[in-house]
């Protein structure tokens with residue numbers, strides 16, 4: 001057991017960008033007895049869930065639900081649509097894009113990893129013009145898919161997906177568009193149908209406010225057509241049997257019953273509030289947190305204001321300060337968890353999650369822990385980020401979207 005300076009009382013501040021805090025209402029829903037997954041009650045729940053989840057993805061097409069973490073749904077998206085040796089165009093936005101590229105390689109695909117030079121790509125979004133240029137050169141259409149991360153959770157950058165769709169169309173290229181919005185869904189605006197996405201991948205433990213353990217593939221007709229000829233080995237992940245069983249609200253195997261109760265509750269919460277409202281709430285928190293970072297005189301990891309993430313903010317440490325040491329101190333002194341720098345950004349920055357079940361004051365508390373921890377670590381702050389954010393939240397009431 002890690003020893004804290006004090007006996008922790010009250011609630012732990014879980015401000016990492018996923019898993020996000022699970023609301024009591026969802027925890028209570030999940031505590032109901034597990035039922036027969038082949039019984040009539042379950043089929044009704046399954047049908048209700050499969051219909052409601054489409055609203056969140058903004059799609060009228062099928063959404064597959066897997067009892068797996070997001071990584072499983074990444075794999076499912078690739079192996080259901082691609083064949084051995086297929087070329088896939090991916091874009092390096094950060095650690096998660098990098099992991100997905102490694103996975104493609106391990107699955108026997110031929111990923112081509114575009115990106116800005118060095119560390120630049122980890123502070124910017126997907127460059128749609130680079131994708132368009134590459135696709136125009138692929139006159140033989142050997143590239144079968146373009147794979148991008150919508151909200152890069154390692155950096156706090158939310159890429160422009162419609163621009164990627166336009167790039168593919170402008171090049172007149174038939175490649176499928178596969179998008180990871182594991183951390184973007186139900187925080188940032190996301191539109192599977194309107195943006196012309198072929199497979200959207202998402203997960204439970206970020207914007208959906210659930211514990212880890214379920215993940216999603218939202219499909220298109222082109223994706224389903226590709227799955228009929230794709231030759232990569234698949235059984236558990238295969239869409240065909242799942243789609244067949246889903247027609248009656250069931251799964252070919254035992255689904256994650258209690259997590260599905262939680263999902264049902266989460267969908268109700270999001271739909272009662274209204275998706276537009278949910279998105280506006282996250283945007284406002286993100287501005288508040290960036291206001292604090294600016295008041296400290298520190299840099300935000302994302303250098304392109306158009307694509308600041310509404311889900312999380314990466315805070316860059318001044319030269320010579322180890323972000324992991326600062327995070328550890330904050331955890332031990334204030335019982336607050338922050339996201340670590342991953343991959344190329346390890347030790348250089350930490351990440352503040354502002355997603356899901358937060359409110360202005362939980363964020364003020366999180367910023368308070370950061371501010372105190374930065375000072376205790378000897379970081380010279382220009383001013384108080386806590387006061388700046390409090391001022392921002394006080395002066396800017398939540399915007400009600402009708």
Ligand SMILES: *Cc1c(COP(=O)(O)O)cnc(C)c1O
Pocket residue numbers: 018069070071072096149151152153180181182183203206212
């Ligand atoms: C969390 C996350 C993943 C990985 O999901 P797991 O549930 O940890 O398997 C992949 N991509 C992004 C963008 C994520 O935020």
